[in-house]
Amino acid sequence: MSTTTRTSTAERLGRAFGRGWRAYARGERRASNWLVSKGMPRAGATALVWVVKLAVLGVLLYVAFWFALVLLGVAAAGWAAAANTSDEDEWPFTDLTELRKTPGYDPNLYNDTSHELYTDD
Template identity: 80%
Template structure:
């Protein structure tokens, strides 16, 4: 039996996300320290970092809104094309068991297909 345990895919994904988050935080801290070294006050750097974060969030929300709008439009177009011009207000002919046996009947109850009333197999 193997004594070393394998890392699951979820754990690998979690570690990758954690490394990405640490890299982002390290870059943000490095940029903030660079601004402070250039003479920008600490409060100013914090405010600038938050402005950049909120601007990125705004761009992300703007792009996702338009993407969702395009997808909804495509869905409506596909749904409209899928109908194929059927008019649902018109009554439709259907196969059913009626007064003259099983057959094709109109919406008002008349049998449309030819049949012989004396045929025993026509019921």
């Protein structure tokens, strides 16, 4: 039996998420330092980074709002379509005599054994 411990999938995903977060923070710090090296005050660079973050968050919320609205519309349309269906038979004819009056009526297709043109093959 092996005594080596194996990392779980959750631990691997957590480490990958942590690496991604650190890479993002490092890139943000690099961008802020680049702005400072170009002559922008440190407070201005920090404010600009926050403005960009908030703008991205606003765009994401805007997209999420419209996505949710479309999903609600689809759900409402499905609910309305389900409400319009009835438990009755969907057959458009009320009785056999009305069905027999339709053009192109074939008693064999409807198993109408009482019709004179019905043939039992």
